[in-house]
Amino acid sequence: MKTKLPRIFLLLLGAVFLINMLQSYCTPLIFDEAYYWYYAQNMAWGYFDHPPMVAFMIKLGSFLFDGELGVRFVSCIFSVGTFVVIWISIDNPKKRNYVVPFFVLVFSMALLNAYGFFTLPDTPLLFFTALFLYTYKRFLFDSSLRWAIIMGLAMACLMYSKYHAALVIVFVLLSNLKLLANKYAWLSVFVALFCYIPHFIWLYQHDFVTISYHLFDRPNAAYDFQKYTLGYFVNLVAIFGLTFPLIYLSLFKTRSSDTFTKALLYLVYGVLIFFFISSFNRRVQTQWIIVIAIPLAIITFRYMMQNEKVNQWVFRIGLVNIAIILYLRVGLVNEELSPIYYETHGNKAVAEQIKAEVGDTPLIFINSYRNAPMFAFYTGNDTYSLNNAYYRRNQYSIDDSELKLQHQKVLYFSGNPKKSDISFTKSNGGTFYGEFIEDFESFRKLETIVDGPMPLETDKEQILKIYNPYDRPVALKKLRFNVAYLTDFKKVENAILIYPKPVDDKILSLPPNDTINFTFKLPEPKMVEPAYFRVSISDNGLPFGLNGKNTELLY
Incomplete structure (x- = not known):
């Protein structure tokens, strides 16, 4: 398989890289980037919201450059790397005549363009999705030990990027169930799981806090067709910008002519259907479906080479897309030129x-x-x-x-x-x-523990356990307690003071690294049939914290 890149390809790739480097240097951080920069100040195998790949990227880039460029340097590398991997994943010999249309296509994809310099978990997710698909394609031609190991490493990196990566792997597997009988495919899975062990250990050591938050504790709201399902379809347009009709036309016109194409289609339709169903439960964020940009770039470019009319329209509309995107990118740096106030400003x-x-x-x-x-x-x-x-x-x-x-x-x-x-x-x-x-003191890590589910019985004594994880005692006189009642969607509706009493009334403080039992009564809620409650603590007059898990109420 020839992978030598045409000279015009390298020139355009270099131009994209320089544009992204300049943008990275000149553009102040967005809030999420700052949050992930904060991750990187204390490297670990996991973080509250995400796996550690984004922190690793920032740490690596910060060794080479200071400031914003250090945060974004590896993203610039991954961006052009994504373009290269998409290109070499396409076998059509005619592609050397379509280098410029290829760049117009991929550079005009709105979010693929944005993740060319922003450092977010989706940046490595896109690169490693492309790399995984390429290694899978090679594996289909050569189911050998070498490609099994390489594909396993690609899967591990994919999962270290973002948990949504599981959808990529699952839908590719579903497209080719014969892999279940392939010993080298199982070896790939073993390699991926072996490489992922450090993150599994981190999750275990932190009580699976990330999984628990995303699956059970994340607040939600009542279904809203406009915000949820209609918003989902708006996101499908926003990912690509003005070229979206031609991109989805290419998808609808493409058939499963081979195993690799079948995997691309399964991945796109699988993600689309999965998040369409999800839209009836919660608001689907645009970046959650960004992985479809990789298979759709391959599918659309193939179709462009087959249909000259589509190629011409993608080229024309893509140039308009690029002009708009570049204008908006200038606006990220210069507030006066921006049509909207953006979070890079001020x-x-x-x-x-x-x-x-x-x-x-x-x-x-x-x-x-x-x-x-x-x-x-x-x-x-x-x-x-x-x-x-x-x-x-x-x-x-x-x-x-x-x-x-x-x-x-x-x-x-x-x-x-x-x-x-x-x-x-x-x-x-x-x-x-x-x-x-003048003298700040807080105890946000105190943990309130209530056994549940629990009936809403306001006249019955209940047991409240309070765990002190600190290496010093915490005086009870510094603490106040309340019960926060939550809706079905885990939104706090009202909070009422309570006065728990230690089972041992001689206790005046919470011993370090120990758990003390209290008794309390649930207060009468000021709402109709709350679904959950949570016991919270105020330390030294500060606002009540997030000290306990949501406990389900029974009726």
Whole structure:
């Protein structure tokens, strides 16, 4: 199989790489990138929201470059790598005559373009999806030990990128069930699972916190056709931009002429059907279906070489797409040229104001895993997201960031203008209101444990266990408790103070690394038939935290 790249291909590839490098250097971080940069400050085999590949990319790039370019450098490599792998996955000898249309096609795909420089879990997901499909294609021609191992490594990297990768692997397998009788296919699976053992260990050590959050604890809302199902179809357009009719036309016109094409079709239709069904349960985010861009790039380019009319229209509309995308990319850097306010705008300037005013004072943001890492990146200060009962858990809930701030003077961005000592205004008019706390102390990791499911009986004594994971005792006088009642969709509807009593009434503090039993009564809820409740703790007058799991109520 010839893989030598034409000279024009290399020139265009180099141009794309330079554009993405320049964009990476000039564009301030978006909030998710800052969050993943925060991951990379403490390398691990897993993180609260995702596997570790995105953190590894940032860590590697930061060894080579400082600032935003360090965060994004490996993404630039993966982007052009994705283009190369898609290209070599196509066997048609005519493709050397269609190099420019190929680049117009892939560079005009809106999200494929954006992930050319943004560093998000979807960036390696796209690259390793392309690589997995290529190795699978080679494996079909040569089911050998070598390609079995290479395909297993590709699958492992895919799963280290994002959990959605499981869909890619499953739908390719379903397209060719004969693989179940192939010993080398099983070897690939073994290699992938062996390489994934460190992440399995991390999950076990952290009580499968990531799986638990995504499957059980993630808040939801009542079904809304416009936001959920109709929004899903809007996402199918947004992935590709103006060329979407021609891309989906190529999909509908393509038949399973061989095993590899069948895998491409199974992957696209499988993902589309899976998330269409999911849209009746929750809002499907655009990036969740981004993997279809890889098989559809192959399918569409093949069809373009078969149908000159489609090729011409993809080329024309694709150029319009590219012009719009490049304009929007300029707007990411220059706020005055942007048609909308975007999250790259204003954060760096506010960070400079904060740094000038408070120096190295640690910064605490309430309910913001977005602001905390963003301002850590641009100020260099220690930061922390203080998550309360109305928010969600995140990486700040499980790492040691809280410990670093204990008994220090901090600037606490409570958002309350009446209590603020200082404020900072962004270019979009948003204001940060901060108050100084001279001796900050919090116990966000205290864990409340209630055996459930439990009937809603407000006159009955219940057992509440409180686990103190700290290496120091926690005085009970510093704590207050409440019961938060939640809807079927795990949204807190109301919260009511309670006064648990230690079973041993002589206890005045929670011993370190120990569990103490309390008794309490469920308060009368101020809502109709709550579905869940959660016992929360307020430490030193701070907002009530996310200290326990949701306990189901029985009726």
